[in-house]
Amino acid sequence: MTKVTMSVNGTERSGEVEGRTLLSAFLRDTLGLTGTHVGCDTGQCGACTVHVDGKSVKSCNMFALEADGASVTTIEGMANDDGSLGVIQQAFQDHHGLQCGFCTPGMVMAAAALLKENPKPSEAEVRAWLSGNLCRCTGYHNIVKAILAASGQDVSKEFAA
Known part of the structure; x- marks a missing residue:
């Protein structure tokens, strides 16, 4: 297990992951951000799309370790500061x-x-x-x-x- 730390929706978050842990699994299972959906696990459907350092990526095609130190935005981070819809x-x-x-x-x-x-x-x-x-x-x-x-x-x- 390896510790990863990243800024997720503006908040620093950390967790322990195996080398094979996908970013989508880290977001959903470790951080509890279930808004990122996993539809195909092959990068073909786009349901797991998040932003990593401002770039749109399919999180089922990226290891959590690759996002160590990155800034990640999920659907939960798209709302306004007061919680209303963006x-x-x-x-x-x-x-x-x-x-x-x-x-x-x-x-x-x-x-x-x-x-x-x-x-x-x-x-x-x-x-x-x-x-x-x-x-x-x-x-x-x-x-x-x-x-x-x-x-x-x-x-x-x-x-x-």
């Missing part, structure tokens, strides 16, 4: 960008990375960015609409489904 989370709620909710944390984290890099993406850019995140319920239409709304764009008119 802008992207609120847009997902307002525009029905979720159904079962399983992919939602990964989608919100992917959206945050996109909007950091490209504050006013086009519909096509949003759809391309989300290609690494799978949703089996919504058909993506309202997810895309929520991300465009979170970017401050007018989504009152219909766009391609």
